[in-house]
Amino acid sequence: MRAAIVVGATGLVGTSLVKQLCENEEYVSVTVITRRKLAYTNPKLIVKIRAFDMLEERDFEFAHELYCCLGTTMKKAGSREIFEKVDFEYPLTIASLAKKRGIPHLLVITAMGANEGSSFYYNRVKGKLEHDLIELGLPRLSIIRPSLLLGERDEFRLGEKVGEKIFGILKPLFVGPLKRARAIEASQVAKAMIVIALYEKSQPVYIYSSQQLAKLDYPEIQAEAISREQVFNWEKHKLSDAIDEEGRVNRDVVINRDKFKIEQENVPPKD
Structure with a gap:
């Protein structure tokens, strides 16, 4: 300045x-x-x-x-x-x-x-x-x-x-x-x-x-051209999708439906 x-x-x-x-x-x-x-x-x-x-x-x-x-x-x-x-x-x-x-x-x-x-x-x-x-x-x-x-x-x-x-x-x-x-x-x-x-x-x-x-005049400021790829990083987006696929958890592993059914059958009836 x-x-x-x-x-x-x-x-x-x-x-x-x-x-x-x-x-x-x-x-x-x-x-x-x-x-x-x-x-x-x-x-x-x-x-x-x-x-x-x-x-x-x-x-x-x-x-x-x-x-x-x-x-x-x-x-x-x-x-x-x-x-x-x-x-x-x-x-x-x-x-x-x-x-x-x-x-x-x-x-x-x-x-x-x-x-x-x-x-x-x-x-x-x-x-x-x-x-x-x-x-x-x-x-x-x-x-x-x-x-x-x-x-x-x-x-x-x-x-x-x-x-x-x-x-x-x-x-x-x-x-x-x-x-x-x-x-x-x-x-x-x-x-x-x-x-x-x-x-x-x-x-x-x-x-x-x-x-x-x-x-004499002030120099023109050229606006830098930005491509669509630079605005939206497609590679990063693809990588994000890959991570989501790998990190996605099978609900059947978390909730063992067969085990849940067995436990339900062994629960004594309420009076």
Whole structure:
């Protein structure tokens, strides 16, 4: 039975991830490290309210997986300094603390276009995060690169809403090499992360594209075919009959009718 830690549980993917982890029978404990309370509750859920600037090793109990879903936007951050703190510094610090605590697997969300050499600032920061996480030498690192995320957010983001409309209209054109850029449901990304943790082959570092994430699902459980002979053990039944035949007692041996008649004849008459 497994334990998980989730950081970034109030975002689009993180919210879905926490619910799915709590509903998954493989997990008995789900710890969330967050800056504010969650609306969601569950008997498996443990919520730790922490300031990310003051995180310590003792804030992290041992877990089989640490899921990092931290991320913001330039508009919400308000400056490059704050953006880099949330999208780069915090995840790197959390990864370092997880390594010290012996957590064997870190799953972290970056971006489809993550690249240190990108001309886009957002992708450049995500690429630098990936590079530094790899250099950290974690036991197992799974990098999640989704494209545009679909789902209902608590906050309204005009740019993402416009993007969803455009991606929806152009979806039929996203074929061949462009298929990898299709928008993806946040709930599917969350499910894919759990599938990776539970069923994917363990590798020191692996980068999952949005196209791969869209295909990941829980393995089907094959119902084992049971023959009629297995359901009803005919051999055992035959053996039982044989035992009954051998163990059957002749009533004539138990009740000696001839002797009984003689005894009856010798009984003196009653007055």
